[in-house]
Amino acid sequence: MSDLIRVTVWNEYRHEKRDPKIAEIYPDGIHGAIAKYLMTQPGMEARTATLDEPEHGLTDEVLASTDVLIWWGHMAHGDVRDDIVEKTYSRVLDGMGLICLHSTQGSKIFRKLMGTNCNLKWREIGEKERLWVIEPGHPIADGLSEYIEIEHTEMYGERFDIPEPDTLVFVSWFQGGEVFRSGCCYHRNKGKVFYFRPGHETYPIYHQPEVLKVIANAVRWAAPVNGPEVEFGNKEPLEDIAES
Amino acid sequence: MSDLIRVTVWNEYRHEKRDPKIAEIYPDGIHGAIAKYLMTQPGMEARTATLDEPEHGLTDEVLASTDVLIWWGHMAHGDVRDDIVEKTYSRVLDGMGLICLHSTQGSKIFRKLMGTNCNLKWREIGEKERLWVIEPGHPIADGLSEYIEIEHTEMYGERFDIPEPDTLVFVSWFQGGEVFRSGCCYHRNKGKVFYFRPGHETYPIYHQPEVLKVIANAVRWAAPVNGPEVEFGNKEPLEDIAES
Amino acid sequence: MSDLIRVTVWNEYRHEKRDPKIAEIYPDGIHGAIAKYLMTQPGMEARTATLDEPEHGLTDEVLASTDVLIWWGHMAHGDVRDDIVEKTYSRVLDGMGLICLHSTQGSKIFRKLMGTNCNLKWREIGEKERLWVIEPGHPIADGLSEYIEIEHTEMYGERFDIPEPDTLVFVSWFQGGEVFRSGCCYHRNKGKVFYFRPGHETYPIYHQPEVLKVIANAVRWAAPVNGPEVEFGNKEPLEDIAES
Amino acid sequence: MSDLIRVTVWNEYRHEKRDPKIAEIYPDGIHGAIAKYLMTQPGMEARTATLDEPEHGLTDEVLASTDVLIWWGHMAHGDVRDDIVEKTYSRVLDGMGLICLHSTQGSKIFRKLMGTNCNLKWREIGEKERLWVIEPGHPIADGLSEYIEIEHTEMYGERFDIPEPDTLVFVSWFQGGEVFRSGCCYHRNKGKVFYFRPGHETYPIYHQPEVLKVIANAVRWAAPVNGPEVEFGNKEPLEDIAES
Secondary structure, eight states, X not given: OOSSEEEEEEEOXXXXXXXXXXXXXXXXXXXXXXXXXXXXXXXXXXXXXXTTSGGGGOOHHHHHTOSEEEEEOSTTGGGSOHHHXXXXXXXXXXXXXXXXXXXXXXXXXHHHHHTSOOOOEEEEEEEEEEEEESOTTSGGGTTOOSEEEEEEEEEEEXXXXXXXXSEEEEEEEETTSOEEEEEEEEEETTEEEEEEOOOOTTSOGGGSHHHHHHHXXXXXXXXXXXXXXXXXXXXXXXXXXXXX | OOSSEEEEXXXXXXXXXXXXXXXXXXXXXXXXXXXXXXXXXXXXXXXXXXXXXXXXXXXHHHHHTOSEEEEEOSTTGGGSOHHHHHHHHHHHHTTOEEEEEGGGGGSHHHHHHHTSOOOOEEEEEEEEXXXXXXXXXXXXXXXXXXXXXXXXXXXXXXOOOOOOOSEEEEEEEETTSOEEEEEEEEEETTEEEEEEOOOOTTXXXXXXXXXXXXXXXXXXXXXXXXXXXXXXXXXXXXXXXXXX | OOSSEEEEEEEOOOHHHHOHHHHHHXXXXXXXXXXXXXXXXXXXXXXXXXXXXXXXXOOHHHHHTOSEEEEEOSTTGGGSOXXXXXXXXXXXXXXXXXXXXXXXXXXXXXXXXXXXXXXXXXXXXXXXXXXXXXXXXXXXXXXXXXXXXXXXXXXXXXXXXXXOOSEEXXXXXXXXXXXXXXXXXXXXXXXXXXXXXXXXXXXXXGGSHHHHHHHHHHXXXXXXXXXXXXXXXXXXXXXXXXXX | OOSSEEEEEEEXXXXXXXXXXXXXXXXXHHHXXXXXXXXXXXXXXXXXXXXXXXXXXXXXXXXXTOSEEEEEOSTTGGGSOHHHHHHHHXXXXXTOEEEEEGGGGGSXXXXXXXXXXXXXXXXXXXXXXXXXXXXTTSGGGTXXXXXXXXXXXXXXXXXXXXXXXXXXXXXXXXTTSOEEEEEEEEEETXXXXXXXXXXXXXXXXXXXXXXXXXXXXXXXXXXXXXXXXXXXXXXXXXXXXXXX
């Protein structure tokens, strides 16, 4: 087994193909921009997969050889095949890390792993966001300043219908008056899930160094550990059970 | 609106009908035993519903007028209709409390709310269990001693594939050498979920006073609060957004 | 034992005595304003205690007969006697609820219970705060709208050096660009602690109905439960230990 | 700055000097046994410090150059100087990792960081313990099996008076009938704290490979990250505050 963390960056890749303005921001797609950055990072390798590839690019072989899957979806959540959601889900429970970006909050895979609808408030007027680091000792905060400013973005506001995060790393302030839990860590069996809010398709947010830095940190945090092989089912007692 | 907490005790009610030994322990079914006890409790009223009733006894009207739903399932999880699981899920997210007993850990509704498979180890040799109170200031521990002993029971052992509980109230010790997180609290949007392990069909566990006491405590904890009406979707800014 | 929750509202009561403007806002002191409101609430009774009374008004008898202690301190944290902090601490661990308001974040008792310094950012220019309800199913959110607006207040900003709350109920937005975890629940042995941010002495915040509503909700949440008498120390085995 | 994690293993080192039987098990002291193992691990270097050295071996220089401090104390908690506890506390809040072993649960530093008394039940009859991995995707579980068995040990039992851990990694089963949260993770400002139960002085537990493996894993987990420099205190607004 390679020592490198094997990342697959998945994107529905529809906005970029339909809207020239978006294509101008992300000529290689959002997936391309993120993968390109990750390939510059020590200790990881990155490839991409998109919705319109066969099996959405997430064949059994790809999933089996992915340590951390990054997911970006928005307009086409409904087009993702249920069987592939199931396979992805199983891989997460089996240890694959999953990083869910921005509107992926509404995807089948994220909602299935959360056990809630993951609804929220939103607004698209290009206002300012400031993500405050709430847990400065967390590895996902490595190399950051006290906050990240995003000059123009879509707003996501509370109440965000998610389970209470295992660890809350970022909370966002929005110019229009809302707040949002924008960096949320979860364990799901052997897998780790990180939700990270920034990243609308019409803004060059995945070119912003601090945002990319967080994604790389999250890859390292979410990478599988060589934890115990867990056995479920009927088991013999480990102790002598005395007659009583 | 009544001041009473309206409880519906749901049971798949198959074991009791098929096995005379089980029927002897629970002549009115597990649901009957629990509902009978809850009706003696101040501040609550209880009715029952079972799998083989039309719509599993969980019509829109019943769900709408239930504050806390108690669920016991085991051999027939697969027979529960998906549409009724969906309705129950929506009611929980909208504020209805849900108490999941024992083998309900494998039910569609519990797994959907948890976002994991909820697998575990198990063994059925009638060994001893001791549930230790881990959080003695929690309302579900009201009126208890430091531990509850169950003389003969089925074993459930870790690794229990659930998300980390918001609050862990009980941890079980088993004679055969295992431990188990046996009292687990979760928030799911406006609803509260409590998983409580005790209660196999072949033992008179739901006649044990401490076990019934915990169920009544959990009903009070899980009862809906009159929290904010949450609005999701597109929202106007609450603040003037100055030109920049 | 009375069925009423017995609340003691403690205030250092220095600002009100020194500054006529503050005395005008709180002619009976901050403690007086809060206690007056709580006395209108069903199921509770309230009295007050202040720093300059003998033993700060927190005699053994007062502490022993207090179910929930509300604490407001700011300029005189250092004047609180260490032995009284110790007694208060012991009572919390033994089950007494504690509600720490606003600048009480810097008090000896709160810092001792948190295990951190509880530092924060602050600014006093009378800007606007909006507290968003993050956990709408929590009893402390009972009867609220989606947010509470405080027109003019002191700002407290993250990073707030507290342990991750057991439950996070409110997050604040501030006009000047910061966020803050402004409603935080903790278990500390048998006692429950709630930190609630609003309440600067120069603004009439403790006359605002939603703020008072939260305090009353928190009193009910923090009230002691009749949990197990926990025994610590050397114990005989509960099981026969077979020779090995 | 070195790339190595700089570990200091602190031991009160009294039992080993007074009791020849204990000295036989740990001829170089408990600290020596642990440090010797850590020095074999890639990416870390280890030194030791003990109670009876000047300043308990924890001079400003030693603390400043320690990334992770491991602490073992038992019979002499009261002999640790308060000023050195304060310095250690400040270093943890500033990012130094702290691993508290076994009876360190009663130490000044652990109790100060927890905000509770950290009491528990105990018994010393050499019974069996089995530590179950509760969170198999956590880095501290790396390389382990589903459980660790310790053939003969002192028992620690619940109720363990600690705050609810941020993450619970291990739960112990004891032959005599108790359970215990025996691997507990906490964030304290920029520092991370791990409590790990195994390790009584009269048993060769720190020679057991799985126990040492957990300690090394915990060192890696607790190592400081290069998180934001947090500023506390009075701050100018980040946004223009419009007149209202």
